[in-house]
Amino acid sequence: xxxxxxxxxxxxxxxxxxxxxxxxxxxxxxxxxxxxxxxxxxxxxxxxxxxxxxxxxxxxxxxxxxxxxxxxxxxxxxxxxxxxxxx
Numbered sequence: 799x800x801x802x803x804x805x806x807x808x809x810x811x812x813x814x815x816x817x818x819x820x821x822x823x824x825x826x827x828x829x830x831x832x833x834x835x836x837x838x839x840x841x842x843x844x845x846x847x848x849x850x851x852x853x854x855x856x857x858x859x860x861x862x863x864x865x866x867x868x869x870x871x872x873x874x875x876x877x878x879x880x881x882x883x884x885x
Contacts, residue, residue, distance in 0.1 A: 816843055
């Protein structure tokens with residue numbers, strides 16, 4: 799499964815859109831920008847999007863091979879099996 803980073807990117811975009819829609823709803827309900835509603839409902843979604851962004855960065859780096867310490871175990875096993883088959 800080499801496209802996990804794409805799935806996480808879709809999740810980030812969906813979280814940001816949800817935060818924006820929720821912000822619009824809080825503005826409509828309170829009749830203006832309410833700091834308490836923003837801090838209670840919108841900010842946690844934005845923090846979640848930030849956390850997912852950090853996760854996406856690590857997944858993308860692993861996918862590109864920038865972080866060899868996080869290399870997939872399946873890839874190592876496949877390389878080992880091809881080496882033994884060729885010898």
